[in-house]
Amino acid sequence: MLLLVNGREVDVPEGVTVAMYVAQNGLTPDRIIVEHNAEIIKREIWDEVVLKPADKLEILTFVGGG
Amino acid sequence: MTDVLNIGGQQLTSRLFLGTGKFSTNKIIPEVVAAAEAEVITVALRRVDTAFNEENIAACIPEKCVLLPNTSGARNAEEAIRIARLAQASGCGNWIKIEVIADNRYLLPDNFETIKATEVLAAEGFIVLPYMSPDLMTAKRLAAAGAAAVMPLGAPIGSNRGLRTKELVKILIEEISLPIIVDAGIGRPSEAAEAMEMGAAAVLVNTAVATAKDPIAMGRAFSMAVKAGRTAFLAGPGAIQEYASASSPLTGFLHD
Numbered sequence: 649m650l651l652l653v654n655g656r657e658v659d660v661p662e663g664v665t666v667a668m669y670v671a672q673n674g675l676t677p678d679r680i681i682v683e684h685n686a687e688i689i690k691r692e693i694w695d696e697v698v699l700k701p702a703d704k705l706e707i708l709t710f711v712g713g714g
Numbered sequence: 715m716t717d718v719l720n721i722g723g724q725q726l727t728s729r730l731f732l733g734t735g736k737f738s739t740n741k742i743i744p745e746v747v748a749a750a751e752a753e754v755i756t757v758a759l760r761r762v763d764t765a766f767n768e769e770n771i772a773a774c775i776p777e778k779c780v781l782l783p784n785t786s787g788a789r790n791a792e793e794a795i796r797i798a799r800l801a802q803a804s805g806c807g808n809w810i811k812i813e814v815i816a817d818n819r820y821l822l823p824d825n826f827e828t829i830k831a832t833e834v835l836a837a838e839g840f841i842v843l844p845y846m847s848p849d850l851m852t853a854k855r856l857a858a859a860g861a862a863a864v865m866p867l868g869a870p871i872g873s874n875r876g877l878r879t880k881e882l883v884k885i886l887i888e889e890i891s892l893p894i895i896v897d898a899g900i901g902r903p904s905e906a907a908e909a910m911e912m913g914a915a916a917v918l919v920n921t922a923v924a925t926a927k928d929p930i931a932m933g934r935a936f937s938m939a940v941k942a943g944r945t946a947f948l949a950g951p952g953a954i955q956e957y958a959s960a961s962s963p964l965t966g967f968l969h970d
Contacts, residue, residue, distance in 0.1 A: 654761040679770050680762055681803050688803045706761065708800055710771050712740060713758025713784050714733030714871065714898070714920030 649701040660699055667694035669705070681708045717948065719915055721893060722809065722841030722862045724780055728753040729910065730940040731782065731895065732933070733920025734771055736872075742929060743774035750933030756782045756811055756918065759801050772806070782843065784811040791830035798835050810835060811865070811897075812844040821871040821898075825852040829859055836860025845897055848882035853890045864892050865918065868909065869899025872921040876905040880912070887913040903932075903939030910943025911951065 650657055653669075660669065666682055666689060682689045683706040689697055699705070719726040732752035734743055747755060755775050775781065783801035788794035791814065798810040812835070814827040828844045829852060836842045841862045846852055848866035856864050866883050869875035876899060877883065887894045893915030900906050906917045919936055926932035 673764055675762060675764070676770070679772060681759075681800050683800060688800060690803065706800075708759050709762045710757040710781075710783065710801075710804065710806075711760045712734040712737060712743075712771050712924075713786055714735045714756055714918070 649699075651699060651701060651703040651705065653705045654707055664699050665695050666697040666699065666705070669699060670694065670707075675707065679709055682706070683708070717944065719893060721843075724841075726753050726780070726916075728937075728940075729916040729944055730906070730936055731756065731897070731916055731918040732923065733918060734774070734924075735920050736924040737929065738924075740771055740774050743771075744776065745930050746923060746933040747774075747776060747779065749930045749937065750923065751937045752779070752933070754780045754782050754809075754916075754918075756784055756920070758784055758786045759797055760787070780809060781806045782809045782811050784813045784845070785831070786813045786815070788812075788814050788831075789816045790814060790824070791827040791834070794827070794831040795834050798831070798840060799838075802840070808839060809841045809843065812842060822847055823867070825849055828852070829855045832856050832859040832861050843895065848879045848886055850882075850885055850889055853886050853892075857890055857892050861892060863895050863915065864890055865895045865897040867898040868896045868905065869901075871898045873899050874901025874922055875899050876901055877908055880908075883909070883914070884912055903935040906936055907939040907943035907946075910940055911946045913947055916940075 685704050728751050730752050731754040732750050733756045757771050785794040785797040794812050794814050802808055812828050812831045814824045815821050823845050825846050828846055832842050832844050843863045844856050844861050845865045853864045869878040895916045896909040896914045897918035900919050901922045909917050923929050923932045
């Protein structure tokens with residue numbers, strides 16, 4: 649199924665949770681912040697959020713800045 | 715009695731806030747922070763680039779430091795508010811530097827949108843430090859909106875042009891009771907000292923340190939400059955005069 653991750657179209661198998669997506673993409677949970685369909689999703693419930701077609705995921709992290 | 719800067723309930727002994735952008739490598743940041751003796755460290759929030767495995771910035775910032783995420787990238791209040799809430803969701807604290815910019819050439823902040831964002835975020839309990847163009851009415855509105863400090867620019871971000879807005883910043887220091895933190899444009903330790911001598915509560919420096927040939931040494935230089943300027947301010951500098959006034963008595967000369 650197709651969804652948007654950080655503005656780019658991505659093909660993800662059905663039934664994948666946010667937690668699974670994070671793990672499968674080698675992302676470090678305590679370094680990222682996840683927004684699912686414009687809602688901030690706390691790490692504790694990542695494994696409860698199942699991704700659906702046309703979902704919008706924003707995965708963010710802190711970078712250098714002034 | 716130690717000279718302490720109180721912002722949002724945090725007692726800070728360092729008046730040098732440090733940015734983490736533009737370093738050639740993030741690995742030197744811990745040493746720069748130590749040399750600069752900085753306590754408040756700014757970071758930005760961006761989409762993760764899974765293709766590029768960058769050294770994580772949060773890992774480079776000592777635990778005892780106060781993290782100050784900025785809302786860079788926000789073009790209006792709504793975007794700034796969203797970024798602030800996302801930053802807070804990281805669990806790294808509730809300080810936020812509001813940075814709302816829609817001008818790509820000079821990166822001058824949008825004071826109007828900044829006030830709007832401050833109103834919302836201060837009401838949500840954030841410790842808000844708004845980055846602004848030095849305008850007295852804006853500063854008054856930011857204070858009324860619940861900002862914890864006001865951060866006027868000295869010159870455009872990254873320009874190293876110093877205190878081009880000196881006169882306006884002086885007015886803010888005089889008229890606004892909140893800490894005034896000069897943020898952006900400071901290019902030399904002498905300029906940081908100048909801001910502190912004027913009565914600024916602190917300065918935020920990024921480019922001048924990050925792009926120096928030796929950022930660690932430059933961090934140290936800025937630390938000394940900020941302390942010198944602050945000490946001078948507290949010592950009460952002498953008056954600036956039009957005409958000369960001799961240093962020694964005008965009597966007892968070795969001539970008639």
